[in-house]
Amino acid sequence: xxxxxxxxxxxxxxxxxxxxxxxxxxxxxxxxxxxxxxxxxxxxxxxxxxxxxxxxxxxxxxxxxxxxxxxxxxxxxxxxxxxxxxxxxxxxxxxxxxxxxxxxxxxxxxxxxxxxxxxxxxxxxxxxxxxxxxxxxxxxxxxxxxxxxxxxxxxx
Amino acid sequence: xxxxxxxxxxxxxxxxxxxxxxxxxxxxxxxxxxxxxxxxxxxxxxxxxxxxxxxxxxxxxxxxxxxxxxxxxxxxxxxxxxxxxxxxxxxxxxxxxxxxxxxxxxxxxxxxxxxxxxxxxxxxxxxxxxxxxxxxxxxxxx
Numbered sequence: 001x002x003x004x005x006x007x008x009x010x011x012x013x014x015x016x017x018x019x020x021x022x023x024x025x026x027x028x029x030x031x032x033x034x035x036x037x038x039x040x041x042x043x044x045x046x047x048x049x050x051x052x053x054x055x056x057x058x059x060x061x062x063x064x065x066x067x068x069x070x071x072x073x074x075x076x077x078x079x080x081x082x083x084x085x086x087x088x089x090x091x092x093x094x095x096x097x098x099x100x101x102x103x104x105x106x107x108x109x110x111x112x113x114x115x116x117x118x119x120x121x122x123x124x125x126x127x128x129x130x131x132x133x134x135x136x137x138x139x140x141x142x143x144x145x146x147x148x149x150x151x152x153x154x155x156x
Numbered sequence: 157x158x159x160x161x162x163x164x165x166x167x168x169x170x171x172x173x174x175x176x177x178x179x180x181x182x183x184x185x186x187x188x189x190x191x192x193x194x195x196x197x198x199x200x201x202x203x204x205x206x207x208x209x210x211x212x213x214x215x216x217x218x219x220x221x222x223x224x225x226x227x228x229x230x231x232x233x234x235x236x237x238x239x240x241x242x243x244x245x246x247x248x249x250x251x252x253x254x255x256x257x258x259x260x261x262x263x264x265x266x267x268x269x270x271x272x273x274x275x276x277x278x279x280x281x282x283x284x285x286x287x288x289x290x291x292x293x294x295x296x297x298x
Binding site: 044111125 | 179203210271276279285286287289
C-alpha cells in the first residue's frame, strides 16, 4: 500500500511538471497560413541580359563591323537588309553566336521612330536565344557636345 | 421490469499529437520552396515571345512599367530622376550576383521613348536585366 501511494504521488508530480505544448499546433497553423498568404511559387518566363553601361567613343567606331539590328517603326533591318521575324532567327543562327566569345557575341540593337516594347522584346529575345548578347544603341536626344547623338550599352 | 442498462460508450479520442509535426514540416517546406511575393504594383500586359524560357524564381527587385509609362519600383511609384539613386542603393546592398538582378515587367504597348530611358538607367546602375514575358501558348490559353 505504501508503495502504491508513493507511485501515485510521483505520477501526479510528473504530470504537473509537463510542459504545455498544445498551443504549438495553433502557432504552427498560424505560420502556415502566413506563408500561404505571403509567398509565391510562381515561375518567371523571360530571358536574362547583362547591360553594363558604356559610352561610344571615336575609337569604338573604328572597331570591325558589329552585326546590327535596326527597328524602324514597323520594319526591321539586319545589317541594313530588311528581314521579318523568321528571317531574323535564320540570320542570327548563321552567325553562330553561341560558339563565339567576348565581343564576337555582341549584336547591336538600334531603334528609330515609333517602336513598341513587344517588337523590342522579341528582337532581344531572338538575339539572346541565338547565343548572342545584346548591345543597345540608345538615341540621346539631349545631344551631347561632340557626340554623335548616340550611346551604346553593349553587354559583356 | 428491469430497465436495460446502457453500455457505457468507450471514450474515443482522436490522436492529434502528430499534427504539430505535420504542421512544422509544412512550414519548413514553404520556407525552402517559396519566395516572398513582391507586388509589381502595376497592371502590365507582358510581351510574348517564343524565344523565352522558364527562369525559375523571380529576382528580389521588381521594376514595372505600365501602359501609361508609370514606373513602379518594388510596388511603389517612382520618377525617372529618382530611379538611378534608388536602384543603385538596392544593387549595392546586394550580397550576391543574384541580388543585382532586376525583373522588368513592361507593358507590350509601351513606346520606346518611355522604356528606353529606364533601360539606360538600369545599364548605368550595373543591373542584370531579367526581362519578363509570356510564351505565345501560355497567352492563348483560356
